Every structure is written in structure tokens, then in C-alpha cells.
Amino acid sequence: MKHLDVIDLFLKILSMKSVTPDDGGILDFVESYLDDFDSYWFNEGGVKNLFLTKKFGDGKHLAFVGHVDVVPAGDNWQTNPFVPMIEDGYIYARGTQDMKSGVASMVCALRDIENFNGRLSLMLTSDEEGDGTFGIQYMLPELQKLHLLPDECIIAEPTCENVFGDAIKIGRRGSINGVLVLKGKQGHAAYPEKTINPINLIAPILTQLAGINLDDGDSDFNPTTMVVTDIRSGMEIHNVTPASLKIMFNLRNSTKTLKEDVKIFIEDKFSSLDYELKLEQSSFPFVTNRESALVKKITKVISSVTNQEPKLSTAGGTSDGRHIAPYGVDVVEFGVINNRIHAVDERTTIKEVESLYKIFVEVLKTY
Incomplete structure (x- = not known):
């Protein structure tokens, strides 16, 4: 040729x-x-x-x-x-x-x-x-x-x-994807005392998640940062509080943070709440x-x-x-x-x- x-x-x-x-x-x-x-x-x-x-x-x-x-x-x-x-x-x-x-x-x-x-x-x-x-x-x-x-x-x-x-x-870096579902109790917005609003539950925790570094990095890697990519809850109705809230996140992880470390980190923040967590390591x-x-x-x-x-x-x-x-x-x-x-x-x-x-x-x- x-x-x-x-x-x-x-x-x-x-x-x-x-x-x-x-x-x-x-x-x-x-x-x-x-x-x-x-x-x-x-x-x-x-x-x-x-x-x-x-x-x-x-x-x-x-x-x-x-x-x-x-x-x-x-x-x-x-x-x-x-x-x-x-x-x-x-x-x-x-x-x-x-x-x-x-x-x-x-x-x-x-x-x-x-x-x-x-x-x-x-x-x-x-x-x-x-x-x-x-x-x-x-x-x-x-x-x-x-x-x-x-x-x-x-x-x-x-x-x-x-x-x-x-x-x-x-x-x-590796990539860890997470989906967390925080459970609450749906109800009428006029009676908040009768509901468990997951938005209220996540509010004080969110600042401890979004943008937080899970390690300090090293000479080869930047710190592993939790990046919140999606939050959704409710039915787009003014007078009904939601039954649950879903938050999605991604971490581009260094060799210093493993999937198990992320699980422990989440457990520490949500230990007193009713939640489900799914973690997936798509690359190492x-x-x-x-x-x-x-x-x-x-x-x-x-x-x-x-x-x-x-x-x-x-x-x-x-x-x-x-x-x-x-x-x-x-x-x-x-x-x-x-x-x-x-x-x-x-x-x-x-x-x-x-x-x-x-x-x-x-x-x-x-x-």
C-alpha cells in the first residue's frame, strides 16, 4: 500500500x-x-x-x-x-x-x-x-x-x-457513583408537624457533603471531592410535602479513598436517618x-x-x-x-x- x-x-x-x-x-x-x-x-x-x-x-x-x-x-x-x-x-x-x-x-x-x-x-x-x-x-x-x-x-x-x-x-482517578434515597413521611404542607420532610432533613447535612474532600490527595492525585450532581424530591405541588428525596453524587477518587471509605462517610452523616444507599465503582x-x-x-x-x-x-x-x-x-x-x-x-x-x-x-x- x-x-x-x-x-x-x-x-x-x-x-x-x-x-x-x-x-x-x-x-x-x-x-x-x-x-x-x-x-x-x-x-x-x-x-x-x-x-x-x-x-x-x-x-x-x-x-x-x-x-x-x-x-x-x-x-x-x-x-x-x-x-x-x-x-x-x-x-x-x-x-x-x-x-x-x-x-x-x-x-x-x-x-x-x-x-x-x-x-x-x-x-x-x-x-x-x-x-x-x-x-x-x-x-x-x-x-x-x-x-x-x-x-x-x-x-x-x-x-x-x-x-x-x-x-x-x-x-x-477512579470514579465512584452514588445514589442516596432519604425517606420521610408525606403529608399536607399546612401540618408540617404531622410529616417528616426529607428536604428539612437533608438541609443541614448538605453542606457537609457537597464539595467536601474525603482525602488530601498526594503528589500524584488531587483530593477526592464529593460532587453532588442531582437532587430531586416532591411532586411539584405546593401543598404536599415529599415522601422521599434522592441525591446523586460522583467522586473522582484517588488511591487514598476507596468505595468502602465513601460508605463509612455517608453512614456517619446519616446514621440517625432512614435511607438507602447504592454505590458503584465504575473505574479504579x-x-x-x-x-x-x-x-x-x-x-x-x-x-x-x-x-x-x-x-x-x-x-x-x-x-x-x-x-x-x-x-x-x-x-x-x-x-x-x-x-x-x-x-x-x-x-x-x-x-x-x-x-x-x-x-x-x-x-x-x-x-
């Missing part, structure tokens, strides 16, 4: 509509493009997963990881979100930041590397933006059976904040040692290419790294600036994509 430079390849895959879990034909294209790599398919539940691998030597196994699926475009774009537009050095299209820029850079870097002291692989899924049940987390145990789990991986998610090169993710926190060889290597290369000193961050949402790290794999994430992901008129710059490709090539050459 004809070799494309990174921008031409980027434009090609941007033109391939791949709303979760549809891969838009991208995975077949990538398999053909990297035809000197061995390929493994792990497809399930309408999701396609591709693993490409090539052994160059007997050293470590490094994998690039990413997703080709994107969220729906939505309305009010200036142009067709699946027909990339170039204007003033920017490329506009759905997936430019999240994360087809990363996919294009990874694929081109793997195509252009001739020597490597170890094994190189590429893991791609068509379901990261969805629930991901049959995405990367489905691939990992299958790779383990084949003894093909990597030692280290780079995920090309968009990580930079203000300037390209200013941030690397070395981990992610992870962090890669900032002194690891992988972190040091990519930091050095980024600094050399961009003249930026990237901070090592665990902020933001979750990523597929949360599935990979528990297998004992060192995980870092680095990609273009993240300021328009999932938004109307998503865009990135040509310079960022070219620089990202250059960084990945340099990492491989000096690994």
Missing part, C-alpha cells in the same frame, strides 16, 4: 465515519497499511478490536493503544463533521482531537520504524466512547492467554492543556511511577521536540488505561491539546499532529 504522510493518513481516517461502535472500515485499513505486522482480531458484541504486533528483538514489549470510534457529531457545525476542512492551520472534523490524531501518529510511527530492541504492537478498538465492555478490556485477557500482553504502553489520548507538550497523563484509580523508564523517556523526548517541560498529571476523566494498568503494565498517555473534544467544530492543528508523530518516532528510535 502507498505510504502516506501523517497528515494525509489523518485526513483519510477522519473521512471514515466511525461513531461508536462502528469502526468505519478504519481497522481493516490499518491492518492493510501495517501489513508486515501479525494481526489478531478480537470481535464481540458488535465491537471490533485489532491487535497488530511485530517482534524486532528480545527486549521489552511496547504497545501503542487507542480507539477509532468517535461520539456523534451533534448539530450546528460550520461544515460536514465527517469531511475534514483545513483552515488557517487547523483541521476541523469529528475525532480530530479525540483521538484520530493519535491514531494517525501511532500508525505512521510504527510504519516508519525499521529497528527496535523488542516487540512493538498496536491495540485499537471501536468501543471506547461507549460502555467499552467489549473493547480494550475484552482484548486484554485474550492477549494474556497468547502471552502477548505488553510491558509498557502509550495511549495517544489528547492530554495537553494549553500548549502542545505541556502535560502527560501518568494515571487516572491507577498511577505509573513517575521514575519509571517509560515516563522518563517520553518526558525527555517531548521536552526535546516542543521545548516544553510537561507536567505529570492524573487529572480529567477515565481512559482505557484503567483496564491495562491492573495487568502490571506501565501506562502513559500523551496526545494533542484537549480543548474541543466532543464539542461542535472539534479541531486540532497540523503542527500538533506532525509533532506528535515526530515524538512517537523519536521514542521508538531511542527506546
Whole structure:
């Protein structure tokens, strides 16, 4: 297949509509493009997963990881979100930041590397933006059976904040969702003494919940903060007090706060009241040692290419790294600036994509 430079390849895959879990034909294209790599398919539940691998030597196994699926475009774009537009050095299209820029850079870097002291692989899924049940987390145990789990991986998610090169993710916070139902006794608003109004019950407690830190954080993580996301009660009637109140909350937790800690925290605040609590841990926190060889290597290369000193961050949402790290794999994430992901008129710059490709090539050459 004809070799494309990174921008031409980027434009090609941007033109391939791949709303979760549809891969838009991208995975077949990538398999053909990297035809000197061995390929493994792990497809399930309408999701396609591709693993490409090539052994160059007997050293470590490094994998690039990413997703080709994107969220729906939505309305009010200036142009067709699946027909990339170039204007003033920017490329506009759905997936430019999240994360087809990363996919294009990874694929081109793997195509252009001739020597490597170890094994190189590429893991791609068509379901990261969805629930991901049959995405990367489905691939990992299958790779383990084949003894093909990597030692280290780079995920090309968009990580930079203000300037390209200013941030690397070395981990992610976990996510704990909670639903608490506070029970009361419904009645006529004119006779409050005959009711138990759950709104009255929650009022003095709410300030002890909303925005409260459950830990102090550490050098890798910000404090775990309780974020109240919804409160609802009553029937939207003036003269009836409610029978119950429901409050929903989320905590992006560090390694210092567990789900059990949240349960104990709630029990302490509501011990004298009648309530039901449901807690769900949708993802667990992870962090890669900032002194690891992988972190040091990519930091050095980024600094050399961009003249930026990237901070090592665990902020933001979750990523597929949360599935990979528990297998004992060192995980870092680095990609273009993240300021328009999932938004109307998503865009990135040509310079960022070219620089990202250059960084990945340099990492491989000096690994």
C-alpha cells in the first residue's frame, strides 16, 4: 500500500465515519497499511478490536493503544463533521482531537520504524466512547492467554492543556457513583408537624457533603471531592410535602479513598436517618511511577521536540488505561491539546499532529 504522510493518513481516517461502535472500515485499513505486522482480531458484541504486533528483538514489549470510534457529531457545525476542512492551520472534523490524531501518529510511527530492541504492537478498538465492555478490556485477557500482553504502553489520548507538550497523563482517578434515597413521611404542607420532610432533613447535612474532600490527595492525585450532581424530591405541588428525596453524587477518587471509605462517610452523616444507599465503582484509580523508564523517556523526548517541560498529571476523566494498568503494565498517555473534544467544530492543528508523530518516532528510535 502507498505510504502516506501523517497528515494525509489523518485526513483519510477522519473521512471514515466511525461513531461508536462502528469502526468505519478504519481497522481493516490499518491492518492493510501495517501489513508486515501479525494481526489478531478480537470481535464481540458488535465491537471490533485489532491487535497488530511485530517482534524486532528480545527486549521489552511496547504497545501503542487507542480507539477509532468517535461520539456523534451533534448539530450546528460550520461544515460536514465527517469531511475534514483545513483552515488557517487547523483541521476541523469529528475525532480530530479525540483521538484520530493519535491514531494517525501511532500508525505512521510504527510504519516508519525499521529497528527496535523488542516487540512493538498496536491495540485499537471501536468501543471506547461507549460502555467499552467489549473493547480494550475484552482484548486484554485474550492477549494474556497468547502471552502477548505488553510491558509498557502509550495511549495517544489528547492530554495537553494549553500548549502542545505541556502535560502527560501518568494515571487516572477512579470514579465512584452514588445514589442516596432519604425517606420521610408525606403529608399536607399546612401540618408540617404531622410529616417528616426529607428536604428539612437533608438541609443541614448538605453542606457537609457537597464539595467536601474525603482525602488530601498526594503528589500524584488531587483530593477526592464529593460532587453532588442531582437532587430531586416532591411532586411539584405546593401543598404536599415529599415522601422521599434522592441525591446523586460522583467522586473522582484517588488511591487514598476507596468505595468502602465513601460508605463509612455517608453512614456517619446519616446514621440517625432512614435511607438507602447504592454505590458503584465504575473505574479504579491507577498511577505509573513517575521514575519509571517509560515516563522518563517520553518526558525527555517531548521536552526535546516542543521545548516544553510537561507536567505529570492524573487529572480529567477515565481512559482505557484503567483496564491495562491492573495487568502490571506501565501506562502513559500523551496526545494533542484537549480543548474541543466532543464539542461542535472539534479541531486540532497540523503542527500538533506532525509533532506528535515526530515524538512517537523519536521514542521508538531511542527506546
